[in-house]
Amino acid sequence: MVYHWLLDRLLPERCALCAAPAAPGGLCPGCRRDLPWLAHACPRCARPLPPGAPSGPFGACQRQPPALDACIAALAYELPVDRMVQLLKFHGRLDLAPVLGRLLAEALAERRPPWPWPDLLLPVPLHRRRLHQRGYNQALEIARPLARRWHLALAPQRVRRCRPTPPQSGLDARARRVNLRGAFRVQGRLDGLNLALVDDVMTTGSTLDALARALRRRGARRVEAWVCARTPPPGP
Ligand SMILES: [Zn+2]
Ligand SMILES: [Zn+2]
Known part of the structure; x- marks a missing residue:
């Protein structure tokens, strides 16, 4: 547990992308929201x-x-x-x-x-x-x-x-x-x-x-x- 705590401390305290104060995980809420x-x-x-296509493998991946x-x-x-x-x-x-x-x-x-x-x-x-x-x-x-x-x-x-x-x-x-x-x-x-x-x-x-x-x-x-x-x- 101490190890986990230590690792969390090592994560950047500022957003890794825009330097705003970061949320847990290393990115601020704005940068997280925009992730693709x-x-x-x-x-x-x-x-x-394609949007709207049923989830499941492509035909090519099935064949x-x-x-x-x-x-x-x-x-x-x-x-x-x-x-x-x-x-x-x-x-x-x-x-x-x-x-x-x-x-x-x-x-x-x-x-x-x-x-x-x-x-x-x-x-x-x-x-x-x-x-x-x-x-x-x-x-x-x-x-x-x-x-x-x-x-x-x-x-x-x-x-x-x-x-x-x-x-x-x-x-x-x-x-x-x-x-x-x-x-x-x-x-x-x-x-x-x-x-x-x-x-x-x-x-x-x-x-x-x-x-x-x-x-x-x-x-x-x-x-x-x-x-x-x-x-x-x-x-x-
Ligand atoms: Zn950010
Ligand atoms: Zn596929």
Whole structure:
């Protein structure tokens, strides 16, 4: 309990976005209200569903189910969320990790299906060179408040990115898969385990897809992905 109290003290006392006096969680009421929540989305790929469409997976995700059993993206990757993520990743604003983690926790509490909680929480790994440059893995820092809140085992050492992956932008789906082939190494067997991958941003989903496949090959029973933000999908 003392630990929780201490962590709450470490959250910024001013709003992380506009410096107004903050509400619990690190954002002031005004900034919270304006957040682009992504509540109406496909439960398999987290792409936003058209307004008024019934909730449930897209037809494409039903016909050809993705490697992920479920994917929850808390927010759309647009202002101010994109700014928060960029500050966290490229400007050393580590204080934003618990703010984003708590927003993700709220989305999970509201939208996650009533499944058993995962046995392991796996932050999407950075290649060690990138980790060395940045000094921390933002996915791991975002996963910490989730692990605390639901008493989940955080296992960042179980997956490694064994080579730096070249940028994925400009590649089609097939080329992205080839680009990521063999990029991740899973430690040990995961037979019968339910897992949740945690990341800051989901763009095309190819990284999470590659990881989910690698985890399944090691025996994982169910693989979910929990991400703070999802970029708008490319046009139809
Ligand atoms: Zn604010
Ligand atoms: Zn989908």
